[in-house]
Amino acid sequence: MIVNSFKGLCRVVLPLYSHKSLSTNILVRHRAALGKHLLGHWRSSTSHGKLVRNGEGKKSVICLEGNIASGKTTCLEYFSKTSDIEVLTEPVSKWRNVQGCNPLGLMYQDPTRWGLTLQTYVQLTMLDQHVSPMTAPIRMMERSIYSAKYIFVENLYKSGKMPEVDFAVLSEWFEWIIKNISLPVDLIVYLQTSPQTCHERLKQRCREEEKVIPLEYLESIHNLYEDWLIHQKSFHVPAPVLVIPADHDLKKMLHQFEENREKILMAR
Ligand SMILES: Nc1ncnc2c1ncn2[C@@H]1O[C@H](COP(=O)(O)OP(=O)(O)O)[C@@H](O)[C@H]1O
Ligand SMILES: O=c1ccn([C@H]2C[C@H](O)[C@@H](COP(=O)(O)O)O2)c(=O)[nH]1
Numbered sequence: 001m002i003v004n005s006f007k008g009l010c011r012v013v014l015p016l017y018s019h020k021s022l023s024t025n026i027l028v029r030h031r032a033a034l035g036k037h038l039l040g041h042w043r044s045s046t047s048h049g050k051l052v053r054n055g056e057g058k059k060s061v062i063c064l065e066g067n068i069a070s071g072k073t074t075c076l077e078y079f080s081k082t083s084d085i086e087v088l089t090e091p092v093s094k095w096r097n098v099q100g101c102n103p104l105g106l107m108y109q110d111p112t113r114w115g116l117t118l119q120t121y122v123q124l125t126m127l128d129q130h131v132s133p134m135t136a137p138i139r140m141m142e143r144s145i146y147s148a149k150y151i152f153v154e155n156l157y158k159s160g161k162m163p164e165v166d167f168a169v170l171s172e173w174f175e176w177i178i179k180n181i182s183l184p185v186d187l188i189v190y191l192q193t194s195p196q197t198c199h200e201r202l203k204q205r206c207r208e209e210e211k212v213i214p215l216e217y218l219e220s221i222h223n224l225y226e227d228w229l230i231h232q233k234s235f236h237v238p239a240p241v242l243v244i245p246a247d248h249d250l251k252k253m254l255h256q257f258e259e260n261r262e263k264i265l266m267a268r
Pocket of ligand 1: 066067069070071072073074075201202204205246247248249250251253
C-alpha cells in the first residue's frame with residue numbers, strides 16, 4: 001500500500017567552501033559565493049537554484065523505517081544480494097563507540113543527561129550517510145535523519161526526558177540541515193509491526209544496551225511512527241510510503257520482500 005504520493009523537494013545550499021564531513025563533503029552557505037562554486041560531488045540545480053549531488057536525479061534512495069528490532073537489518077540483508085543496490089545499515093557501532101565512549105548505552109542509562117549527546121551524534125552520522133556519494137543506482141538505507149528527529153528526539157522530549165533547551169538546540173540544528181542541504185528520499189518502506197513482536201525480537205537479539213527497554217518504550221516509538229507514516233498527522237513525510245506488515249515469521253517476510261521487490265526498486 002502506498003499511502004502518500006508527496007515527492008520531497010530538494011533544498012538549496014549555496015556553497016563557498018567544502019567542509020569535510022565524516023566521509024564526504026558537505027557544502028556550507030556563504031553570501032559572497034552565491035551559486036558560483038561547484039565543489040566535490042555537488043552541483044547547483046538549475047530549476048530551483050538548489051545544490052544537489054551529481055547524478056542524483058538518475059538514482060534512487062529508499063529509507064527503511066520501523067520500530068526497534070522490527071526486522072530492518074534482516075530486510076536489508078535480503079536486498080543486499082541484489083546487484084545495483086547499495087545498502088547502508090544504521091551506524092549503530094559508532095553510536096556504541098565514539099572515541100571509546102558509548103552514547104547509546106549512556107542514553108539508555110540516563111536519557112535526561114545523555115539524550116542530547118546521543119541524538120547529536122545520530123544526527124551527524126545519519127547526515128553523513130545521506131550525503132555520502134552513491135556507489136550504485138539504488139541506495140537502501142536503514143532509517144534516516146528524519147526518523148532520528150521525528151521519532152527518537154520527539155519521544156525523548158514528549159516523555160519529559162529531554163530538557164526544553166536540548167530539544168530547542170537539536171531542533172534548530174535539524175531545521176538548518178534540511179533547509180540547507182539536499183537530502184533526497186524517493187521512497188520510505190515502513191516495516192509495520194506490533195510493539196509486542198518487537199519486544200520479543202529485541203529480547204532474542206539481546207543487545208547489551210537495550211536490556212533496559214520496556215514494552216512501553218516500544219509502544220511510544222510505534223505510536224510516533226504510526227502518526228508520522230500512516231496517519232500523516234505529525235510531521236512532514238519526505239517521500240511516498242510503502243507499508244509492509246512485518247509481524248510474520250521469517251519465511252513469510254522473505255516472501256513479502258520478494259513480492260514488493262518491483263515497487264521498491266522502481267522508486268525513482
Ligand atoms: N520475521 C522475523 N521473525 C522472527 N525473528 C526475526 C524476524 N526478522 C528478524 N528477526 C530477528 O529479530 C531480531 C531483530 O531483527 P533485526 O533485523 O536486527 O531488526 P532491526 O534491524 O529492525 O532492529 C534479530 O535477532 C533477527 O534475527
Ligand atoms: O535516532 C535514534 C535512532 C536509533 N536509536 C536507538 C534505537 C535502538 O536501540 C538502536 C538502533 O537499533 P535498531 O535495531 O536499528 O532499531 O538505536 C536511538 O536511540 N535514536
